[in-house]
Amino acid sequence: MSYFGRFGIKPGFVWSSINRIWWLVSLNPKTLLWLLPNISLMSKHKLILLRHGEGAWNKENRFCSWVDQKLSENGVLEAQECGRMLKQHGYEFGRVFTSILSRSIQTAWLVLEAMGQEWVPITKSWRLNERHYGALIGLNRAEMALNHGEKQVKLWRRSYDITPPPINESHPYFAEIYNDRRYNTCDVPKDELPKTESLKEVLDRLLPYWNDVIIPEIKCGQTVLISAHGNSCRALLKHLEGISDTDIVKVTLPTGVPVLLELDENLRPVKPRELLGDQAKIQAAIKKVEDQGKVVEGNK
Numbered sequence: 001m002s003y004f005g006r007f008g009i010k011p012g013f014v015w016s017s018i019n020r021i022w023w024l025v026s027l028n029p030k031t032l033l034w035l036l037p038n039i040s041l042m043s044k045h046k047l048i049l050l051r052h053g054e055g056a057w058n059k060e061n062r063f064c065s066w067v068d069q070k071l072s073e074n075g076v077l078e079a080q081e082c083g084r085m086l087k088q089h090g091y092e093f094g095r096v097f098t099s100i101l102s103r104s105i106q107t108a109w110l111v112l113e114a115m116g117q118e119w120v121p122i123t124k125s126w127r128l129n130e131r132h133y134g135a136l137i138g139l140n141r142a143e144m145a146l147n148h149g150e151k152q153v154k155l156w157r158r159s160y161d162i163t164p165p166p167i168n169e170s171h172p173y174f175a176e177i178y179n180d181r182r183y184n185t186c187d188v189p190k191d192e193l194p195k196t197e198s199l200k201e202v203l204d205r206l207l208p209y210w211n212d213v214i215i216p217e218i219k220c221g222q223t224v225l226i227s228a229h230g231n232s233c234r235a236l237l238k239h240l241e242g243i244s245d246t247d248i249v250k251v252t253l254p255t256g257v258p259v260l261l262e263l264d265e266n267l268r269p270v271k272p273r274e275l276l277g278d279q280a281k282i283q284a285a286i287k288k289v290e291d292q293g294k295v296v297e298g299n300k
């Protein structure tokens, strides 16, 4: 799909618009002076999506998902660095949204602290939680790749509608997750909470929250930070950018790197997402996350 196609814009429309603009500019070059500032006005809202800083199990290469883990030392530094960078760019958040998992909340705190914006209200919802990885929770990705093949691990991690096997009561982390009282506070009964999820199912549970709670804040003019997880952010990106079911497989987010989306008044992106920071470091961090699903050389 073409770049414009991702946003639902037909190629014919793009060409006829370019022709029309070219025609106007050739009639009167001063049109350009009017056009340039107005093109930038198309961007009405700035939204920052953030995968939390590195968590303890990211470091150990284990599927963490709904297990509550704190940030690693490196994750704390990543979140603080992210806050400093957002401050330098002049961001002033009006609302922050997080999941109900500590790593996303702790990241939001550290970001706001580094920005001197601790007072900004934070709202938490299970609907921004990481994807429920079902029976895979706690397992090491590289070991899974050795036992089931790298292709299968990639399908579990990045495909749109493949659901890993569900968690059941015999799973070592079942009780820890479902006896946790944070899950009594959800807007669905505990026994209806997921036992596994595909990315599609993450989007299904996230969208009502995006539409009913987050969008109204953005439309009121608030600059919003969503501090969440690799896959809850991927699901939202898929929705906002109209990424196809096949192309979403290629999207991987590193920890602690803010993703800037500039949206028009209908909350459609006006330009490609921007991962803020040193681009070489960001590419290396993305590769590191992708490689987590590969067999470790010595074990082949």
Ligand SMILES: O=C(O)[C@@H](COP(=O)(O)O)OP(=O)(O)O
Pocket: 051, 052, 055, 058, 062, 063, 064, 065, 066, 130, 133, 157, 228, 229, 230, 231, 289
């Ligand atoms: O559940 C997890 O372990 C990771 C995502 O794992 P992958 O999809 O990258 O395997 O989620 P996060 O660290 O963003 O909370």
